[in-house]
Amino acid sequence: QVRLVESGGGLVHVGESLRLSCATTGSGFRLNYMSWYRQTPGKRQRELVARLTDGGTSSYPDSEKGRFTISGDVNKNTIYLDINSLRPEDTAVYYCQGELTFPGNSYYEGSYDYWGHGTQVTVSS
Numbered sequence: 001q002v003r004l005v006e007s008g009g010g011l012v013h014v015g016e017s018l019r020l021s022c023a024t025t026g027s028g029f030r031l032n033y034m035s036w037y038r039q040t041p042g043k044r045q046r047e048l049v050a051r052l053t054d055g056g057t058s059s060y061p062d063s064e065k066g067r068f069t070i071s072g073d074v075n076k077n078t079i080y081l082d083i084n085s086l087r088p089e090d091t092a093v094y095y096c097q098g099e100l101t102f103p104g105n106s107y108y109e110g111s112y113d114y115w116g117h118g119t120q121v122t123v124s125s
Contacts, residue, residue: 002026002114004096009119017084020119022096024077030054031074032099032111036081038092039118046095052079086123093118 008020024031033053037046050070051059058070072079083090096116102108 002029002100004098004114004116006094006096006116006119009094009121011122011124012086014086014088014123014125016086017082018086018121020081020083020094020121022079022116024098028105029100029102031077032101034074034079035097036070037095037097039095040089040092049094050081088123088125091121091123093120
């Protein structure tokens with residue numbers, strides 16, 4: 001069974017930094033990319049924070065450039081998100097997402113999105 005597990009969330013103060021981690025476990029899969037999303041209080045949709053491909057290319061929405069850095073190795077099934085200069089508006093549940101394929105498995109053709117359960121980040125002023 002494939003699982004994505006986030007860690008590293010918690011209570012931090014304004015201006016501090018934080019590193020989140022995500023590991024994908026299981027077998028028989030290959031990751032095309034892994035991403036970080038967040039869902040802030042009162043919002044129904046998760047918003048993309050950063051993405052890292054299996055080729056090592058990182059990308060960020062324009063609104064998130066600068067304070068967020070995604071790193072890790074998708075081919076080793078682990079990514080990180082460094083957040084600097086935390087602000088109260090960064091308070092959210094941060095989710096790890098991966099696009100997976102199952103090479104050689106005729107029952108699972110195509111690609112599939114998997115999500116972690118999320119890790120809470122609370123920024124206190």
